[in-house]
Amino acid sequence: MKLSMWTYEGPPHVGAMRIAASMQGVHYVLHAPQGDTYADLLFTMIERRQSRPPVTYTTFQARDLAGSTADIFKKACRDAVARFTPEALLVGASCTAELLQDDPGGLARTLDVSVPVVPLELPSYQKKENWGAAETFYRLVRAFVGRNPRPDNIPANSCNILGPTSLGFRCRDDVTEIVKLLTEEGLDVRVVAPMGATPADLVRIPEAAFNIVLYPEIADVTARWLKTAHDMPFISTIPIGVQATQSFVDEVRAMAGLPAREGRTRDRLTWYSRSIDSNYLTNKRVFIFGDATHAIAAARIASEELGFRVCGLGTYMREFARDVRDAAAKYGVEAVISDDHLEVEAAIVAARPELVLGTQMERHIAKRLRVPCAVISAPTHVQDFPARYSPQMGFEGANVIFDSWVHPLMMGLEEHLLQMFRDDFEFNDGASASHLHPQAPAIKPVEAAPAPVVAAAPIGVIATWTLEAERELQKVPFFVRGKARRNTELFAQGNGIHPITVETLYDAKAHFAR
Amino acid sequence: MSVAQPVACNEPAPIRQRGQHEVFCGLTSIIWLHRKVQDAFFLVVGSRTCAHLLQSAAGVMIFSEPRFATAIMEERDLAGMADMHDELDNVVARLLERRPDIRMLVLVGSCPSEVIKLDLSRAASRLNAVHAPRHRVIAYSGSGIETTFTQGEDNFLAALIADKASTRSAGEAAKLVVLGCLADVVEDQFSRLFAELGLSGVSFLPGRDAIEGLVVGPETRFILAQPYLGAAAAALEARGARRIDSIFPLGAEGTSAWLRAICMTFGVDMALLDAVVAQPRRRAAEAMAHYRPWLEGRRVFFFPDSQMEPSLARFLSREMGSELLEVGSPYLHREHVAGELALLPPGVTLSEGQDVDEQIDRCRTANPDLIVCGLGLANPFEAEGRVSKWSIEFSFTPIQGFEQAGDLAELFARPLMRNAILTNGVERREAVQ
Numbered sequence: 001m002k003l004s005m006w007t008y009e010g011p012p013h014v015g016a017m018r019i020a021a022s023m024q025g026v027h028y029v030l031h032a033p034q035g036d037t038y039a040d041l042l043f044t045m046i047e048r049r050q051s052r053p054p055v056t057y058t059t060f061q062a063r064d065l066a067g068s069t070a071d072i073f074k075k076a077c078r079d080a081v082a083r084f085t086p087e088a089l090l091v092g093a094s095c096t097a098e099l100l101q102d103d104p105g106g107l108a109r110t111l112d113v114s115v116p117v118v119p120l121e122l123p124s125y126q127k128k129e130n131w132g133a134a135e136t137f138y139r140l141v142r143a144f145v146g147r148n149p150r151p152d153n154i155p156a157n158s159c160n161i162l163g164p165t166s167l168g169f170r171c172r173d174d175v176t177e178i179v180k181l182l183t184e185e186g187l188d189v190r191v192v193a194p195m196g197a198t199p200a201d202l203v204r205i206p207e208a209a210f211n212i213v214l215y216p217e218i219a220d221v222t223a224r225w226l227k228t229a230h231d232m233p234f235i236s237t238i239p240i241g242v243q244a245t246q247s248f249v250d251e252v253r254a255m256a257g258l259p260a261r262e263g264r265t266r267d268r269l270t271w272y273s274r275s276i277d278s279n280y281l282t283n284k285r286v287f288i289f290g291d292a293t294h295a296i297a298a299a300r301i302a303s304e305e306l307g308f309r310v311c312g313l314g315t316y317m318r319e320f321a322r323d324v325r326d327a328a329a330k331y332g333v334e335a336v337i338s339d340d341h342l343e344v345e346a347a348i349v350a351a352r353p354e355l356v357l358g359t360q361m362e363r364h365i366a367k368r369l370r371v372p373c374a375v376i377s378a379p380t381h382v383q384d385f386p387a388r389y390s391p392q393m394g395f396e397g398a399n400v401i402f403d404s405w406v407h408p409l410m411m412g413l414e415e416h417l418l419q420m421f422r423d424d425f426e427f428n429d430g431a432s433a434s435h436l437h438p439q440a441p442a443i444k445p446v447e448a449a450p451a452p453v454v455a456a457a458p459i460g461v462i463a464t465w466t467l468e469a470e471r472e473l474q475k476v477p478f479f480v481r482g483k484a485r486r487n488t489e490l491f492a493q494g495n496g497i498h499p500i501t502v503e504t505l506y507d508a509k510a511h512f513a514r
Numbered sequence: 515m516s517v518a519q520p521v522a523c524n525e526p527a528p529i530r531q532r533g534q535h536e537v538f539c540g541l542t543s544i545i546w547l548h549r550k551v552q553d554a555f556f557l558v559v560g561s562r563t564c565a566h567l568l569q570s571a572a573g574v575m576i577f578s579e580p581r582f583a584t585a586i587m588e589e590r591d592l593a594g595m596a597d598m599h600d601e602l603d604n605v606v607a608r609l610l611e612r613r614p615d616i617r618m619l620v621l622v623g624s625c626p627s628e629v630i631k632l633d634l635s636r637a638a639s640r641l642n643a644v645h646a647p648r649h650r651v652i653a654y655s656g657s658g659i660e661t662t663f664t665q666g667e668d669n670f671l672a673a674l675i676a677d678k679a680s681t682r683s684a685g686e687a688a689k690l691v692v693l694g695c696l697a698d699v700v701e702d703q704f705s706r707l708f709a710e711l712g713l714s715g716v717s718f719l720p721g722r723d724a725i726e727g728l729v730v731g732p733e734t735r736f737i738l739a740q741p742y743l744g745a746a747a748a749a750l751e752a753r754g755a756r757r758i759d760s761i762f763p764l765g766a767e768g769t770s771a772w773l774r775a776i777c778m779t780f781g782v783d784m785a786l787l788d789a790v791v792a793q794p795r796r797r798a799a800e801a802m803a804h805y806r807p808w809l810e811g812r813r814v815f816f817f818p819d820s821q822m823e824p825s826l827a828r829f830l831s832r833e834m835g836s837e838l839l840e841v842g843s844p845y846l847h848r849e850h851v852a853g854e855l856a857l858l859p860p861g862v863t864l865s866e867g868q869d870v871d872e873q874i875d876r877c878r879t880a881n882p883d884l885i886v887c888g889l890g891l892a893n894p895f896e897a898e899g900r901v902s903k904w905s906i907e908f909s910f911t912p913i914q915g916f917e918q919a920g921d922l923a924e925l926f927a928r929p930l931m932r933n934a935i936l937t938n939g940v941e942r943r944e945a946v947q
């Protein structure tokens with residue numbers, strides 16, 4: 001039994017819903033009690049979906065448990081087929097129905113419905129949403145692709161895109177961007193699945209030369225099976241960031257038998273990052289948390305393309321823990337592998353970042369800590385399904401990333417002015433970057449304010465500060481004051497200095513100069 | 515506006531269907547209960563689905579740590595590899611260590627815990643032996659196999675009333691208990707009115723503190739502030755309290771009738787009542803008048819949600835002049851909503867329970883001007899060019915009492931106003947404002 005205040009992932013049947021809702025012509029009959037229909041609003045409200053997700057819930061009640069809940073399930077299947085006339089029926093159980101052991105798959109086979117039925121076994125008490133989505137996609141592809149031999153003359157430049165789903169982070173625009181990019185490169189994109197695909201489209205998957213896995217969390221299992229069963233190679237370089245997009249293009253061209261091409265600058269991130277205004281981005285500490293794909297990509301962009309320093313990296317997906325640990329090792333940090341947001345919050349506080357890149361939960365945490373933040377990964381909220389075109393992938397995606405990560409930060413000159421003239425009555429701990437002003441919660445004036453939360457991290461360090469030193473510390477801008485305090489205390493401790501004076505403060509500043 | 519006498523033969527037979535219910539389960543009422551009752555913590559014993567439901571329905575706004583959580587059952591619990599009760603004890607111990615300020619811990623049963631027959635009442639008494647009196651522990655079920663949405667509050671209140679430590683029999687009994695969760699602002703308004711009416715010994719249940727030691731005796735009378743409280747009312751009656759029958763305090767008419775029922779019970783001079791409510795009632799009429807042009811003659815269809823639908827429909831029909839096409843409710847408590855049903859216009863279609871697909875068919879056929887429905891249905895209806903009002907707002911907004919009558923009307927009028935602005939552009943905007 002696990003105590004949970006908030007979860008990064010829903011149950012596995014929500015993952016199955018995401019696959020059903022992504023596709024056309026698929027209907028999901030979910031053996032579930034009343035109340036599980038809440039999941040509909042993830043689609044209709046968060047994603048502003050214009051139609052109900054294609055899911056029928058059996059809605060069994062306590063009084064049905066003595067009788068036959070199986071009959072209720074069978075009726076729901078028949079009714080759903082009659083009403084929605086899908087090309088394929090997914091059947092499965094939610095957590096409660098799993099306990100009833102009605103075996104929806106077995107029951108559905110006994111039904112004389114006119115459409116193919118794909119049964120799902122999603123263990124609710126072991127697995128989570130992304131696993132459920134991956135498993136559902138795999139089951140559908142296996143069911144419709146089968147083991148038929150592939151055609152003989154497959155053009156080398158034909159490919160499929162696997163992985164984009166409903167409720168995924170920016171999948172809608174990523175698909176548009178990557179299809180456009182691939183088409184420009186002379187590729188022929190055949191099937192995009194699950195997003196927008198029909199069961200008939202799945203049948204056509206083996207007719208392309210290779211697969212491109214854009215979202216390994218969803219499509220890795222399927223791509224591996226297609227490789228084993230149908231000898232279809234796949235590319236799993238994720239085109240997030242300029243360099244990764246370039247590598248992606250190179251790999252795709254090589255696999256399609258197209259000659260390598262001189263890289264030309266097709267993004268603005270590269271120049272923007274080189275432009276002198278971006279100097280102030282240098283070594284900004286950034287904490288990154290999300291699904292594995294987006295977190296690893298963000299760390300690479302932050303470190304290599306924007307010149308930030310990665311001070312924390314993690315994921316809530318244990319299935320991909322190894323990849324994230326490997327990435328974290330590159331940046332000299334220990335990966336945070338946890339689905340407990342309180343642990344993540346503690347890690348953020350300890351890392352003292354100047355920018356947080358994460359899910360909507362890290363956005364809440366960062367807001368509470370008054371640290372700038374941007375969302376880079378699901379789970380997300382309604383504002384992360386923007387009206388405008390805003391992919392993360394490809395060259396345009398890199399431009400979007402530059403804007404959305406840099407804008408929350410204090411701009412260069414403003415940062416200097418705050419440092420130089422912090423006694424200005426309008427500059428105080430409550431004043432954050434002017435462009436953030438409407439959102440910035442007011443906090444108490446300097447004198448009354450306790451040390452910000454960020455400074456409270458190094459519990460256990462006992463150091464006394466002289467009054468003068470404490471006053472001098474207050475002149476350090478609030479957003480780096482926690483770091484200054486901690487560094488000074490570390491320095492004092494390491495050198496046996498007691499108490500901390502103004503001198504110690506500046507000695508430590510020189511010692512830790514970055 | 516005169517209150518019509520209930521007509522005996524006015525009660526039409528409701529449509530009763532079973533099929534997919536597009537409603538929340540009882541766990542969802544934790545979202546307002548955990549804010550209302552400030553010394554309580556709600557621990558759902560359930561699955562990842564329960565946790566996901568709560569955060570999704572709550573809009574994932576956790577700026578302060580919420581006073582609810584889920585103890586998620588895992589494979590090893592169900593396989594018998596771990597003793598579920600030991601596991602629960604450990605979770606509770608950790609929780610109370612983290613939150614020593616909790617005075618009442620509420621264990622909330624879920625669909626999976628009910629199906630495996632995990633006895634949370636037994637768990638509560640075992641935990642009380644360890645943690646009471648510092649932390650009182652009670653249990654109720656908010657499972658979807660037994661409860662919809664607001665019935666979770668009903669079961670919580672019933673458990674609170676049945677708990678001897680929370681609701682005592684000794685001492686000076688409350689004269690009047692107002693039963694059902696009300697926003698603090700509404701509770702305060704009613705308190706002021708009761709004081710002006712010379713009524714003392716009034717308790718609100720739930721109050722801001724769970725452990726306030728409500729005393730109930732045979733002289734206690736209670737009145738429902740919400741229509742979904744069958745179990746809680748029965749629990750109070752079991753402790754000897756008697757119910758004051760009334761329609762519910764929605765709109766000026768409902769609030770007047772509700773206060774009159776109380777005053778008649780306690781022998782308050784009707785002239786005093788009239789004097790006390792004159793100004794609030796005038797303000798309510800003035801506020802409602804702004805919105806009546808938007809709602810008059812509009813045809814409204816209610817999908818089931820909170821059991822407040824008959825009261826809301828009565829308000830729309832009698833005070834706003836709307837036409838009712840279908841009034842759906844997850845459950846109709848025949849006795850408690852009898853007064854409301856009697857005030858609905860003859861021939862209105864009632865429905866109880868749901869087959870959502872068939873109800874959507876009926877709704878499309880009826881082609882209403884306004885559809886009151888849940889969050890799963892609203893955007894799809896809007897995308898069809900229909901105008902919808904999400905019903906969850908009636909549970910999350912102060913709408914009871916005179917001062918909120920205008921706000922209640924505005925909730926219904928807003929989607930119509932918005933539709934007019936977006937359809938007809940600037941020239942209509944002034945008319946809307």
